[in-house]
Amino acid sequence: MRIQNSLRNMITAVMQIVVTIILRFIAQSYFIHILGLKYQGLNGLFSSIIGMLGIAELGLGTAILFNMYEYIAKRDIETIKSLLKFYQRCYQAIAGFVIIFGLALMPFLHVFVNMSSINENVYVIYLLFLADSAFSYLLIYKQSILIAHQKKHLINLADLAYTIIYNLGQIALLILTHNYILILLLVLFLRLAENIMISRVADRRYPYIKDKNVQLLDKKIARRLIKQMKGQAFHVIGGFVVFGTDNMIISSFLGLTVMGLYSNYLLITNTLNSFLLQVVGSVTPSVGDLLTEKNSKENFKVHQHLTFICFWLYSFSAIGIYIVTQPFIELWLGKNYLLSGGVLLVVALNFYVQGMRSPMTVFQQAAGIFYENRFVPVAEAITNLIASIVLIKYLGLAGVLLGTIICTMILYGYSFPKYTFVPIFKKKVSVYVIEQLSYLFIFALLFISTVVVSHFLDVSNVWGNFILKIVICLIIPNALLILLFRKSREFRYFRSLVNGLFSKNNS
Structure with a gap:
């Protein structure tokens, strides 16, 4: 059930x-x-x-x-x-x-x-x-x-x-x-x-x-x-400062027109993220149910499955955002609505980094871990606000997003392992560090490989280029992921989940 x-x-x-x-x-x-x-x-x-x-x-x-x-x-x-x-x-x-x-x-x-x-x-x-x-x-x-x-x-x-x-x-x-x-x-x-x-x-x-x-x-x-x-109060306030103040900073420093241009990219990333978060969020009540059984071994197995699914979805999507967004916006609205490639790179990296927070956030929320780590989001918020305001003066729009990425490192490096990973799964911090660095390295490999292929396979026709970029993003990262993980337990679970989904729809 x-x-x-x-x-x-x-x-x-x-x-x-x-x-x-x-x-x-x-x-x-x-x-x-x-x-x-x-x-x-x-x-x-x-x-x-x-x-x-x-x-x-x-x-x-x-x-x-x-x-x-x-x-x-x-x-x-x-x-x-x-x-x-x-x-x-x-x-x-x-x-x-x-x-x-x-x-x-x-x-x-x-x-x-x-x-x-x-x-x-x-x-x-x-x-x-x-x-x-x-x-x-x-x-x-x-x-x-x-x-x-x-x-x-x-x-x-x-x-x-x-x-x-x-x-x-x-x-x-x-x-x-x-x-x-x-x-x-x-x-x-x-x-x-x-x-x-x-x-x-x-x-x-x-x-x-x-x-x-x-x-x-x-x-x-x-x-x-x-x-x-x-405890949640700190998380909510910190979360708003990290994710909710970007628009206010952009509007105040760069104006409504730049905010409007960025909103088009936000529509793409937010729509994609809502889809992926719905998929991840669909299993959150089940995680809450699972945690009542207090089986750390089973909890860790579910975490591994969920982290792998998030990695596959968010790495593939971040690569797609970087490669497909510009030709899509050119077709959708026109060349006058494009942002620079540098801004797009930071948008894609930020999408991956924030997406990979999802598995630990699911367990943190389902386990009710709000009070123990209440001061972490405050540090995250202060870091984000200072970094965004300083970097926007030198890097413009990209600086605001870099500030968000920088402050997220506080969660990855300190809060998640100490307050969520170790207490719930009864594992050493080193297990968490190796897991996250391994996925980051593989993401970099996928990203560079796909970008290189995309760079050499380019056509002048706008529609042709758009379709070609989609095909490249569908084939290269997914083929590499299958090649790297085809024998893993996590991949077998993911495949059975997808097969079960399609067989359920066909029945």
């Missing part, structure tokens, strides 16, 4: 992402050509500012989910109800916080935005972003019961419906009205509708969560939750 639920979650995630990829690229083409790069940059900037307010959540959802695994396994309905009620009240408070502090930031928007460059009222646009974020917190808490029961595919299907209606609606509004504010109103309406739909699905599947007779959360559980949230 554990594997079946993971596969079901994975299949719906893939469906959602494939549809999202097609519709988002079509919608963004209309967006850029009708409204322009500055609106695209504004969209990315306000998303980051609203993301900053989202740190008020302080990892509550992750902490609740971790505790829910245990009580679902015990079939302790009363405690599950108490956890959900606690979750609901906390999220109502968070929605209030987001509104109050979001409004308090309005007088400072001019620091990031040249108001005269946008036709609509920038403050109205910002308020719509703020409303979308705040209202989402009021209903989203019921998603946790579906995720903990390994029913994330139901949420994926709701997201799929939202994606289709939103993107088609956005295209229609752009063509008919050229009005950005109407698009944001559509987002607000559809997000509310999606959250209401998911809430009703949860109510129907688990009717006990509608019961008004709910006990107060046990003090021991509440204390444990608060301790985990204290």
